[in-house]
Amino acid sequence: MKLISVIVATCVLGAVFGLDDFLDCPGNDNILGLFRRCCTSDEMPNGCECFDISSSTPFTNSAFHKPECPDNLGVKFILYNNDYAAGQVIKYGASSHFNPTYPVRVVAHGFTDSGFAPWMVEMKDEFLKNSKYNVILVDWQKAAAGPNYPQAAANTRSVGAMIARLVQHLHQSGAPYGNFHMIGHSLGAQIMGYAGKEIKRLDGASLGRISGLDPAGPLFESYGPVVRVDAADADMVDIMHTDAEAVVDAGFGTRYSIGDVDFYPNGGKHQPGCPAETYGLLSMISFEDEKDGGACSHGRAVDFFTNSINKCRYNPPTGGSGCTMGYHTSVACRGDHYPTTTDTAPYC
Numbered sequence: 571m572k573l574i575s576v577i578v579a580t581c582v583l584g585a586v587f588g589l590d591d592f593l594d595c596p597g598n599d600n601i602l603g604l605f606r607r608c609c610t611s612d613e614m615p616n617g618c619e620c621f622d623i624s625s626s627t628p629f630t631n632s633a634f635h636k637p638e639c640p641d642n643l644g645v646k647f648i649l650y651n652n653d654y655a656a657g658q659v660i661k662y663g664a665s666s667h668f669n670p671t672y673p674v675r676v677v678a679h680g681f682t683d684s685g686f687a688p689w690m691v692e693m694k695d696e697f698l699k700n701s702k703y704n705v706i707l708v709d710w711q712k713a714a715a716g717p718n719y720p721q722a723a724a725n726t727r728s729v730g731a732m733i734a735r736l737v738q739h740l741h742q743s744g745a746p747y748g749n750f751h752m753i754g755h756s757l758g759a760q761i762m763g764y765a766g767k768e769i770k771r772l773d774g775a776s777l778g779r780i781s782g783l784d785p786a787g788p789l790f791e792s793y794g795p796v797v798r799v800d801a802a803d804a805d806m807v808d809i810m811h812t813d814a815e816a817v818v819d820a821g822f823g824t825r826y827s828i829g830d831v832d833f834y835p836n837g838g839k840h841q842p843g844c845p846a847e848t849y850g851l852l853s854m855i856s857f858e859d860e861k862d863g864g865a866c867s868h869g870r871a872v873d874f875f876t877n878s879i880n881k882c883r884y885n886p887p888t889g890g891s892g893c894t895m896g897y898h899t900s901v902a903c904r905g906d907h908y909p910t911t912t913d914t915a916p917y918c
Contacts, residue, residue: 595620609639613662613732615772621727628796631789632724643725644712645732646685650694652702660706662732662739668704670744673751676733676765678708680756680786682716685709689872693753696879704745708733714757723789726757730764737765738772748778748805755872756822759785759809763799770803777804781897783871784812784823791824801830808899810875811838813847813868820847822868831903833895835884835911841870843913874917882918884909 595608595618605624610617621637623629649660654667675697679687685707694705713725733752741747747769754762759782766777782799790798801807809829815821821839836842844866878884878896885894886907892900895909911917 605636607636607639609637609728611640613640613645613735614728615731615735615738615768619728619731621724623724628794629727631793631797633720633789635718635720635724637724637726637728638713638721639728640732642713643710643728643732645729646709647733647736648685648707648709649704650698650707651704652698655698660736662735668740668743668745669702670740672702672704673749674704674706674740674745676706676708676737676750676752676762678710678729678733678752678754678758678761679714680754680758681714681719681722683714683755683758684711689869689876693872693876693879696876696881700879706736708758708761710761720789722757723760723786726760727764730761731768733761733765734768734772737769737777741773747773747775750777751779751781752777752804753781753783753875754785754799755783756786756868759783759799760790763803766799766803766807767796779806779808779901780804781875782807782809782824782829783875784810784814784868785828787814787822787824788817791826795828798824798828800828806830806901808903809833810835810871810895812841812871812874813865814838815840822865823871827906831893831899832906833884834906834908835870835874835895837908839867841867841913842911844870870917873915874911877916877918881916884911884918 606620606622608620623632623636647660649658649666649668651669651672653669658667660666677690677693690707697703697705710729714722737750752762762780766780769775769777780803785799807829809832811823811834813821813823814825847867875896883894884896885891886909893903893907
């Protein structure tokens with residue numbers, strides 16, 4: 571309790587008196603807190619972190635919405651592994667059934683979705699069938715709620731920082747950073763980019779891999795790599811583009827190549843078997859309700875990745891298995907690739 575009290579006191583002092591480079595809260599909340607929010611919580615890196623959205627930073631992408639703090643985010647981390655399949659909510663600093671000898675797979679959903687969504691559960695199950703893993707599902711449903719997309723986009727920064735704090739704790743318990751594979755869909759992909767950036771900032775280390783499943787494009791794709799998921803965020807970053815059209819054309823994904831390797835299945839814009847998508851962000855009022863409708867192409871990325879774990883190999887037209895799309899992509903694979911799929915599950 572004394573340590574937490576010291577952290578709280580020093581963070582408050584940093585915010586009030588403008589103490590630079592003190593913990594993770596340099597400066598104050600500037601102009602009555604209009605452009606910066608400082609969060610004091612043991613779930614944040616070093617117990618305190620500030621998020622600036624002013625024009626003096628690259629983070630002008632959230633339409634003046636500031637990231638929220640852990641007390642308002644409602645984030646849950648649910649751990650599953652082959653020793654404890656029932657699932658356990660875990661927190662930074664607390665004991666758990668985490669097994670540091672197993673590789674770690676961390677999965678995050680996107681806008682208007684849930685950590686208990688059927689696709690999240692299915693992906694977790696496929697991982698546990700494949701080998702012995704720790705699988706952590708990130709439920710940030712409250713922070714990702716619609717209809718306020720800019721607020722959810724802003725919250726990706728604070729959720730990413732919380733994930734980094736947890737990963738740092740699990741690393742200290744014996745899990746190498748290289749054993750962490752982060753998988754994020756849509757805004758979840760942007761979250762994983764921030765988690766990777768935080769680990770580099772905190773420890774000068776790299777996570778093993780980030781897989782971005784149709785990373786959210788609106789408010790991200792036209793910004794630099796510090797704002798969005800990027801190839802520098804982990805030792806390997808593979809990106810899958812399934813809805814890579816402009817938002818004015820009802821696209822929700824990122825159009826541009828941003829990873830070490832980028833896959834554009836079926837051309838990357840519209841997926842076979844999906845209906846025409848005409849409503850853009852309006853299709854995302856409830857992702858689960860529209861996963862097979864207005865958000866079908868956007869959601870197909872999670873199906874491709876899940877099926878690639880045990881069921882399918884989505885090889886490029888050249889037939890090179892090293893650049894198969896999905897879970898088994900080789901760490902040596904680079905560049906853009908254009909595999910084709912079928913129009914019915916499992917799409918291979």
